[in-house]
Amino acid sequence: MTRADTSVEIHDLIAERRSPRSLDGSAEISKEDLLGILEAARWAPSANNLQPWRLIAGERDDSNFTSLLECLVPFNQSWSKRAAAFIAIAGTPTQADGTVIPTFMYDCGLAAAQLTIEAHHRGYVIHQMAGFDHEKAKELLTFLGLKDRYNCCKYYI
Numbered sequence: 512m513t514r515a516d517t518s519v520e521i522h523d524l525i526a527e528r529r530s531p532r533s534l535d536g537s538a539e540i541s542k543e544d545l546l547g548i549l550e551a552a553r554w555a556p557s558a559n560n561l562q563p564w565r566l567i568a569g570e571r572d573d574s575n576f577t578s579l580l581e582c583l584v585p586f587n588q589s590w591s592k593r594a595a596a597f598i599a600i601a602g603t604p605t606q607a608d609g610t611v612i613p614t615f616m617y618d619c620g621l622a623a624a625q626l627t628i629e630a631h632h633r634g635y636v637i638h639q640m641a642g643f644d645h646e647k648a649k650e651l652l653t654f655l656g657l658k659d660r661y662n663c664c665k666y667y668i
């Protein structure tokens with residue numbers, strides 16, 4: 512793995528992380544690893560500990576995976592269809608009573624960063640994707656009962 516060229520030594524998990532698109536379509540992810548990756552996101556810090564995110568996971572060929580794949584723009588579909596799993600993060604800009612959460616994107620980004628590092632630690636590649644069809648993603652969130660407050664921010668594999 513190519514190491515980032517840094518002025519001082521940084522942790523291997525950060526220096527060696529990359530986002531390749533050449534995925535092995537036969538590689539699988541274990542339930543324990545997928546759960547570990549989701550837990551890493553769940554335990555991220557957030558302003559007032561509001562945790563303004565929901566994570567939607569799908570494993571290759573299950574219905575969540577297929578729905579998430581269909582939401583992606585064609586270029587992202589073309590290479591990410593070989594992923595073992597998709598994880599989508601949906602963030603909410605408001606609390607249940609309508610109070611604005613000004614930091615929600617920052618909070619979601621922290622959850623995404625933790626998820627990325629945990630996955631890399633477990634030997635997986637994570638490739639973030641913001642290239643998806645927002646209307647289709649809204650339909651999926653409606654189906655999952657999350658539409659009222661949550662917006663799909665991005666996908667991860």
Ligand SMILES: Cc1cc2nc3c(=O)[nH]c(=O)nc-3n(C[C@H](O)[C@H](O)[C@H](O)COP(=O)(O)O)c2cc1C
Binds near residue numbers: 528529531639
């Ligand atoms: C918010 C975000 C959205 C991204 N969206 C896409 C995407 O839609 N498709 C894609 O192929 N890569 C996407 N990427 C991956 C970036 O292109 C990649 O992280 C960047 O080129 C740096 O490469 P590295 O992750 O290997 O260091 C996205 C990355 C981020 C952080």
